[in-house]
Amino acid sequence: MKYCLGIESTAHTFGASVVTFSGKILSNVKDIFTTKKGGMIPAEVADHHVNVCGDVIQKALDNARVSLKDITLISYSASPGLGPCLRVGAMAARSLAVMGSIKLVGVNHCIAHLEIGRLLTKAKDPVLLYASGANTQVIAYEGKKYRIFGETLDMGIGNFLDSFARDLGLGFPGGPKIEELARKGKKLIALPYSVKGMDVSFGGLQTNLRRKVESRKYKKEELCYSVQETVFAMLIEVTERAMAHCDKKELVLGGGVACNKRLQEMARIMCKDRKATCYLLENQYYVDNAAMIAWLGILQFKAGESVQPEKADIDPYTRTDDVVVKWR
Numbered sequence: 621m622k623y624c625l626g627i628e629s630t631a632h633t634f635g636a637s638v639v640t641f642s643g644k645i646l647s648n649v650k651d652i653f654t655t656k657k658g659g660m661i662p663a664e665v666a667d668h669h670v671n672v673c674g675d676v677i678q679k680a681l682d683n684a685r686v687s688l689k690d691i692t693l694i695s696y697s698a699s700p701g702l703g704p705c706l707r708v709g710a711m712a713a714r715s716l717a718v719m720g721s722i723k724l725v726g727v728n729h730c731i732a733h734l735e736i737g738r739l740l741t742k743a744k745d746p747v748l749l750y751a752s753g754a755n756t757q758v759i760a761y762e763g764k765k766y767r768i769f770g771e772t773l774d775m776g777i778g779n780f781l782d783s784f785a786r787d788l789g790l791g792f793p794g795g796p797k798i799e800e801l802a803r804k805g806k807k808l809i810a811l812p813y814s815v816k817g818m819d820v821s822f823g824g825l826q827t828n829l830r831r832k833v834e835s836r837k838y839k840k841e842e843l844c845y846s847v848q849e850t851v852f853a854m855l856i857e858v859t860e861r862a863m864a865h866c867d868k869k870e871l872v873l874g875g876g877v878a879c880n881k882r883l884q885e886m887a888r889i890m891c892k893d894r895k896a897t898c899y900l901l902e903n904q905y906y907v908d909n910a911a912m913i914a915w916l917g918i919l920q921f922k923a924g925e926s927v928q929p930e931k932a933d934i935d936p937y938t939r940t941d942d943v944v945v946k947w948r
Contacts, residue, residue: 621640621641621690622640622641622692622693623638623639623640623641623646623684623686623690623691623692623693624638624639624640624641624691624692624693624694624695624914624915624917624918624921625637625638625677625680625681625688625691625693625694625695625716625722625914626638626639626694626695626696626910626911626912626913626914626915626917627677627694627695627696627697627709627712627713627910627913628650628696628697628709628729628908628909628910628912628913629669629673629696629697629701629705629706629708629709629710629712630697630700630701630702630705630706630709630729630908631660631665631701631702631705631753631754631908632652632653632654632660632665632705632753632793632908633650633651633652633653633907633908633909634650634651634668634669634672634673634676634705634708634709635648635649635650635651635676635908635909635910635913636649636650636673636676636677636679636680636681636910637649637680637909637910637911637913637914638680638681638683638684638686638691638914639911639914639915639918641692641918641922643739643915643918645911645914645915646683646684646685646686647679647680647681647682647683647684648680648904648905648909648910648911649676649679649680649683649910650676650907650908650909650910651668651672651675651676652793653665653668653669654791654792654793655791655792656791657789657791660702660792662702662703662704662705663704665702665704665705666702666704666705666707666708669705669708669709670708673708673709673712677712677716680910688716688719688720688722689720691716691720691722692722692723693722693723693724693725693917693918693921693926694713694716694717694722694723694724694725694917695713695724695725695726695727695913695914695916695917695918695920695921696709696710696712696713696724696725696726696727696913696917696932697709697726697727697729697732697913698710698726698727698728698932698933698934698935698938699726699728699729699934699935699936699937699938700728700729700730700754700755700935700936700937700938700939701729701754701934701936702936703934703936706934706936707934710726710932710933710934713726713932714929714930714932717929717932718929723921723926724926724927724928724929724932725917725920725921725925725926725927726927726932726933726934727913727916727917727920728916728938728940728943729908729913730750730755730757730759730766730940731766731916731940731943731945732912732913732915732916733748733750733752733874733875733912734746734748734750734759734766734872734874735912735915735916735919736874736901736905736909736911736912736915736916737872737873737874737899737901737905738872739915740901740902740905741872741899741901742899743870743872743897743899744870745760745761745868745870746760746868746870746871746872746899747759747760747769747859747862747863747866747868747870747871747872748760748766748871748872748873748874749855749856749859749871749872749873749874749878749887750874750875750940751776751777751778751855751873751874751875751876751877751878751883752776752777752778752874752875752876752877752908753776753778753779753782753875753876754775754776754778754779755772755776755778755875756771756772756776756777756778756820756855757770757771757772757940758770758771758818758858758859758862759940760862760866760868761945761948762866764944764945764946764948765941765943765944765945766940766941766943766945767941768939768940768941769818769862769865769866770817770818770819770820770858770859770861770862771818771819771820772819772820772821772822773816773819773820773821773823774821774822774823775822775823775826777822777851777855777877778793778795778875778876778877780822780825780826780851781794781795781798781847781851781877782794782795783826784798784826784829784847785797785798787829787830787833788833788840788843788844793876795876795877795879795880796879798844798847798848799844799848799880799881799882801840801841801844801845802841802844802845802847802848802882803845804841804845805839805841805842805843805844805845805846806842806845807842807845807846808845808846808849809832809838809842809843809846810846811825811828811829811846811847811850812824812825812828812850813850813853813854814854815854815857815858818858818861818862818865819858820851820854820855820858822851825847825850825851829843829847848880848882848883849882852880852882852883852886853886855883856883856886856887856890859871859887859890860890860894863894863896864894868896869894869895869896869897870896870897870899871887871890871891871896871897871898871899872899872901873887873898873899873900873901873906874906875906876906876907876908878901878906879903879906879907884898884900888900919947920946920947922947923946923947924946925946
């Protein structure tokens with residue numbers, strides 16, 4: 621049996637996972653940086669990763685009932701992400717690869733979200749709505765690359781929601797707290813709706829909301845409800861447009877924001893109207909996780925890709941469509 625150890629460290633999550641080369645996930649362990657006030661300071665998050673990496677990796681091996689000597693391949697998040705955080709994962713991967721004389725491969729975090737969706741569902745050639753902290757993209761496979769057919773023009777949907785949550789005093793991460801408050805909201809407040817062709821923008825909405833929060837004229841529940849209804853409608857609109865443009869009948873959601881039940885509901889309704897299929901995953905595979913890193917590493921390794929430890933670097937700014945897809 622061949623095993624891959626995946627290591628994820630792009631942002632607030634340090635994760636480790638053991639996955640077999642046939643795609644069976646044996647463990648998926650994570651430790652998430654959180655704060656009660658404010659947001660992420662990259663250096664502080666990196667310190668968190670340094671402190672927990674050994675325990676997380678050991679727990680992943682223990683849960684899978686394997687040891688380092690059983691590992692055939694180590695896969696780590698090389699891009700994109702926060703530089704200080706990526707370096708911790710790369711350092712751990714390089715160290716373990718040298719220690720155990722294990723093959724090593726670096727992968728793209730965004731593409732990993734799509735490939736774990738294909739592994740865990742019956743989706744063959746889906747459009748991916750990738751909604752996470754720093755990333756908001758609508759992605760589909762065309763011509764040996766995962767092409768971006770629409771994206772945010774300023775900030776990622778998750779960062780927007782976290783910023784809004786900070787303005788409300790909800791702490792970090794803000795998405796789950798906004799979703800909880802939104803369930804209590806009834807009144808839809810008119811907010812800026814910014815769709816530009818295939819792209820979306822959240823900057824103007826962020827400013828508008830900050831002023832509304834400062835005015836103290838609106839209930840938190842109503843603002844949260846209205847924000848979800850507005851921004852998720854924006855995402856679903858550009859996703860539907862991409863599905864029509866690419867003539868695809870499958871949709872997979874990815875990224876931490878995809879855990880939101882209202883976004884899932886909107887996606888299902890849109891797909892039903894289009895006679896398409898919306899595939900949903902367990903939340904543990906929407907949020908940043910190492911299982912998806914391990915699986916993409918396996919796909920790339922089978923396609924002949926690997927890297928020597930001394931050359932195993934990171935690139936915080938690699939885009940989804942910079943990667944040549946050799947495994948499809």
